[in-house]
Amino acid sequence: xxxxxxxxxxxxxxxxxxxxxxxxxxxxxxxxxxxxxxxxxxxxxxxxxxxxxxxxxxxxxxxxxxxxxxxxxxxxxxxxxxxxxxxxxxxxxxxxxxxxxxxxxxxxxxxxxxxxxxxxxxxxxxxxxxxxxxxxxxxxxxxxxxxxxxxxxxxxxxxxxxxxxxxxxxxxxxxxxxxxxxxxxxxxxxxxxxxxxxxxxxxxxxxxxxxxxxxxxxxxxxxxxxxxxxxxxxxxxxxxxxxxxxxxxxxxxxxxxxxxxxxxxxxxxxxxxxxxxxxxxxxxxxxxxxxxxxxxx
Amino acid sequence: xxxxxxxxxxxxxxxxxxxxxxxxxxxxxxxxxxxxxxxxxxxxxxxxxxxxxxxxxxxxxxxxxxxxxxxxxxxxxxxxxxxxxxxxxxxxxxxxxxxxxxxxxxxxxxxxxxxxxxxxxxxxxxxxxxxxxxxxxxxxxxxxxxxxxxxxxxxxxxxxxxxxxxxxxxxxxxxxxxxxxxxxxxxxxxxxxxxxxxxxxxxxxxxxxxxxxxxxxxxxxxxxxxxxxxxxxxxxxxxxxxxxxxxxxxxxxxxxxxxxxxxxxxxxxxxxxxxxxxxxxxxxxxxxxxxxxxxxxxxxxxxxxxxxxxxxxxxxxxxxxxxxxxxxxxxxxxxxxxxxxxxxxxxxxxxxxx
Numbered sequence: 229x230x231x232x233x234x235x236x237x238x239x240x241x242x243x244x245x246x247x248x249x250x251x252x253x254x255x256x257x258x259x260x261x262x263x264x265x266x267x268x269x270x271x272x273x274x275x276x277x278x279x280x281x282x283x284x285x286x287x288x289x290x291x292x293x294x295x296x297x298x299x300x301x302x303x304x305x306x307x308x309x310x311x312x313x314x315x316x317x318x319x320x321x322x323x324x325x326x327x328x329x330x331x332x333x334x335x336x337x338x339x340x341x342x343x344x345x346x347x348x349x350x351x352x353x354x355x356x357x358x359x360x361x362x363x364x365x366x367x368x369x370x371x372x373x374x375x376x377x378x379x380x381x382x383x384x385x386x387x388x389x390x391x392x393x394x395x396x397x398x399x400x401x402x403x404x405x406x407x408x409x410x411x412x413x414x415x416x417x418x419x420x421x422x423x424x425x426x427x428x429x430x431x432x433x434x435x436x437x438x439x440x441x442x443x444x445x446x447x448x449x450x451x452x453x454x455x456x457x458x459x460x461x462x463x464x465x466x467x468x469x470x471x472x473x474x475x476x477x478x479x480x481x482x483x484x485x486x487x488x489x490x491x492x493x494x495x496x497x498x499x500x501x502x503x504x505x506x507x508x509x510x511x512x513x514x515x516x517x518x519x520x521x522x523x524x525x
Numbered sequence: 526x527x528x529x530x531x532x533x534x535x536x537x538x539x540x541x542x543x544x545x546x547x548x549x550x551x552x553x554x555x556x557x558x559x560x561x562x563x564x565x566x567x568x569x570x571x572x573x574x575x576x577x578x579x580x581x582x583x584x585x586x587x588x589x590x591x592x593x594x595x596x597x598x599x600x601x602x603x604x605x606x607x608x609x610x611x612x613x614x615x616x617x618x619x620x621x622x623x624x625x626x627x628x629x630x631x632x633x634x635x636x637x638x639x640x641x642x643x644x645x646x647x648x649x650x651x652x653x654x655x656x657x658x659x660x661x662x663x664x665x666x667x668x669x670x671x672x673x674x675x676x677x678x679x680x681x682x683x684x685x686x687x688x689x690x691x692x693x694x695x696x697x698x699x700x701x702x703x704x705x706x707x708x709x710x711x712x713x714x715x716x717x718x719x720x721x722x723x724x725x726x727x728x729x730x731x732x733x734x735x736x737x738x739x740x741x742x743x744x745x746x747x748x749x750x751x752x753x754x755x756x757x758x759x760x761x762x763x764x765x766x767x768x769x770x771x772x773x774x775x776x777x778x779x780x781x782x783x784x785x786x787x788x789x790x791x792x793x794x795x796x797x798x799x800x801x802x803x804x805x806x807x808x809x810x811x812x813x814x815x816x817x818x819x820x821x822x823x824x825x826x827x828x829x830x831x832x833x834x835x836x837x838x839x840x841x842x843x844x845x846x847x848x849x850x851x852x853x854x855x856x857x858x859x860x861x862x863x864x865x866x867x868x869x870x871x872x873x874x875x876x877x878x879x
Contacts, residue, residue: 265657316855322656323603327796328854330789335847342840452668452785455661463657499672502665506650509662513654 230489236366237481243371245477246378250433251450252457252469253385254426260402260464261422264314264325268333269430270451275336276302276431277438277447278344284352295435299428306427307420314423315416333448341445348444351435374436381429382470389466394421402464449498456501460508462518471516476501548721565710569703577702579814584709585770587810588716590794591803592763597792598801599724600756601736602651606663607791609670610761612783614640614768616674616681619689619778629692629773630708637765644761651757652750655739667785674780686779689772709770716766721803723759732756736801786843793850799860808861816849817842 251269258266279301283294313332317325359368389395394417400408401418409415434447457476461468483500487493514520539545549555569577593607618636622629647666651659674681681687692708723729731752734742743749772778790813798809820842824834834841857864 265660313851313855320854320858323597323601323800324796324854324858326603326657326660327792328851330792331847331850331854333847334786334789335844335851338840338843338845338847342837342844346840452664455664459658459661493676495672495675499668502668505665506662506669509654509658509665510650513658 234485237485238478239367241478241481242474243367243375243477244481245474246375246470247433247437247473248450248453248457248477249470249473250378250381251430252454252461252473253382253466254430254433255454255458256461256464256466256469257398257422258426259458260466261398262310262314262419264317264329265322266426267326267329268336268451269426269454270448271333271336271340272302272306272427272430273434273437273450274340274445274447275305275434276427277434277443278340279431280435281344281349281351281438281443285349298431298435302427302431303424306424309427310420310423315419333451337445337448344443346445348442348446350442351439368440370436370439374433374440377432377436381432385466394418398422453501456505456508458515459505459513460515462515464519465515465517468515468517476504479504546725548718548725562710562714566707569706574702577706579818581702581706581709581774583807583810583814584706584713585767585774586791586794586814587767587807588713588770589764589767590791590798590810591716591720591806592760592767593791594795594798594800594803594806595720595723595732595763596756596760597795598799598805599729599736600732600753601739602753602756603656603660604663604757604760605660605785605788605792606647606667606670607760607764608783608785608787609667609674610640610644610764611768611771611787611791612674612778612780613643613670613761614765615689615772615778615783616687616768617765618769619687619772620680622690622773623688629690633712633766633769633773636769637762640765640768641758641762644764645754645758647761648754648757652753655753664785667788671780671783671785674783681778681780684780686777687772689776689778691776692773705774709774712766712770716763717803717807720763720806724803728752728755733801789850790846793846797849797853797860799862802860802862804865805860805862808865812849812861813846816845820845 251273254272255266255269258264258269276298280295280298283289283297284291287294289297309332313328314325317328359366360372361367389399397408397413398418398421400411400413401415405415408418433450437447437450453476457472458469459472460475461470461472480497480500483496487496508515549558565580568580572580589607589611593604596602596604614636617639618629618632621627621632621635627635647663650662654662675684677683692705724733731742731747734745734747735749735752735756739749794809794813795806796809797812798807799805821838824838824841827834853860
């Protein structure tokens with residue numbers, strides 16, 4: 229057994245896992261406050277990464293200008309999307325809401341591929357050194373940054389929901405929409421804000437992943453990988469999203485390891501999370517931290 | 526009652542239970558349905574290859590779409606894995622006909638039965654979970670089956686795909702599109718009549734009860750688990766028939782054809798056509814098959830010289846499908862079938878619309 233490879237893969241898994249955790253957190257944020265299952269979460273990453281790429285390469289802006297501009301763009305994008313497409317869907321059956329986000333995902337995938345082409349494009353280098361050695365393991369600088377950024381985002385989320393006015397309003401809305409409304413919380417604003425925050429943070433994750441792997445349509449697959457994560461952690465739990473992200477990140481790297489060492493099935497990296505998903509749904513459908521639906525007659 | 530012409534009835538009134546339970550709401554609808562089938566029977570005589578191809582596509586996708594409508598529109602379960610069953614039908618039929626002497630005409634229902642068996646197995650979790658969780662579970666089953674297609678070389682030929690022989694019955698091989706058209710038409714008529722009749726039976730009404738209010742349905746003695754799994758099975762059977770026809774029509778089945786994208790297209794057919802409407806499944810299929818063709822025509826019309834637009838055609842088609850789903854859900858959530866009903870009602874009540 230190759231322990232060094234195993235260790236490297238587990239570290240990679242944890243790093244990728246924090247990113248999954250961040251994207252899953254955005255997914256949970258939307259689900260919790262607006263009860264919309266966002267199948268277009270991956271496209272947020274895609275659009276964010278491409279916008280940042282265009283700012284840096286096409287308009288040749290420096291990173292510290294182009295990146296904040298990307299985030300501003302994504303904020304507007306999230307709000308516009310919510311107002312134009314998701315607001316008319318309030319009160320519609322769940323299948324309609326799911327399908328509308330699937331439609332959005334298809335539309336934006338087509339649009340982005342049309343504008344930027346179907347090939348992977350590399351990000352301009354932001355960091356001087358490509359990778360650093362920690363304890364005999366090579367870790368890319370962008371990965372370290374991604375972990376730092378993810379942890380900062382998670383802490384920011386914690387304080388946002390604990391102390392800020394909007395964060396509290398969001399929690400109230402998630403708890404009970406009618407009561408929140410009767411207490412004077414503008415549910416409209418809460419919905420728009422949750423989409424905006426989700427779009428911005430997803431774009432951030434998209435930029436980070438784009439820096440490491442290059443920008444391509446493959447980014448939107450992260451949006452699908454989010455499902456095993458949120459099912460494992462529980463659909464409406466932010467803590468669950470982070471824990472689930474780390475677990476799925478490690479799981480897929482371990483599956484890759486076992487596959488390359490003994491099984492030789494191939495493609496386990498991408499498929500293992502879905503097997504995990506089915507098993508979790510069979511034994512614990514509400515995940516580790518999700519609230520259980522109790523129906524009264 | 527006075528003679529019919531002196532007091533013409535304005536609107537559609539049913540006075541007996543028998544009248545309420547007919548397949549076709551009015552005698553006119555029945556005559557139109559029979560006439561259109563007769564018209565389709567003679568249509569290969571004057572249609573060119575391109576239009577015939579479109580009709581065949583509408584046929585096999587239409588069968589699969591009706592299957593999806595049974596599970597989504599009538600039972601209220603969400604399935605994101607329909608394309609995988611469609612693919613399973615195609616591969617199974619190709620495999621049976623290649624590995625046994627059974628003529629292709631009979632391998633199609635056999636393949637559908639096997640697809641149904643797999644659908645019943647996948648449907649077991651559906652008995653326990655619902656709504657959103659089910660959507661995600663079927664999404665996983667889509668990826669798992671897709672992965673299986675790419676890997677199981679003994680069954681699907683792996684990445685190189687499987688050959689499917691042309692339809693043969695009692696030693697006659699049917700190579701031409703024209704003869705294949707009749708095969709598809711045969712299956713379309715059978716499956717649609719069966720689908721329309723299913724909704725008049727006890728099981729069909731149970732599906733609708735489960736969809737409308739599953740708690741009440743359970744209290745009234747409907748076995749939720751059984752009907753949820755059964756609807757998955759029936760839907761996979763339809764997908765199997767459609768997929769098998771697809772495979773034998775193309776003569777070649779490749780694992781790349783049955784992605785999540787196709788599942789979404791099936792869902793789009795059902796939603797655009799109208800959830801819970803047998804005719805809606807067909808209308809939606811016609812819309813979704815013609816939409817890319819219209820886009821292609823439009824692109825060639827706008828810029829036959831500009832290659833940029835032609836190169837982006839695949840993306841434009843994708844965008845158009847996405848946009849169609851969004852616009853229909855926002856502006857016509859009940860689909861084309863509902864719109865058609867409104868037009869009919871308008872004319873039925875024509876001068877006195879109130």
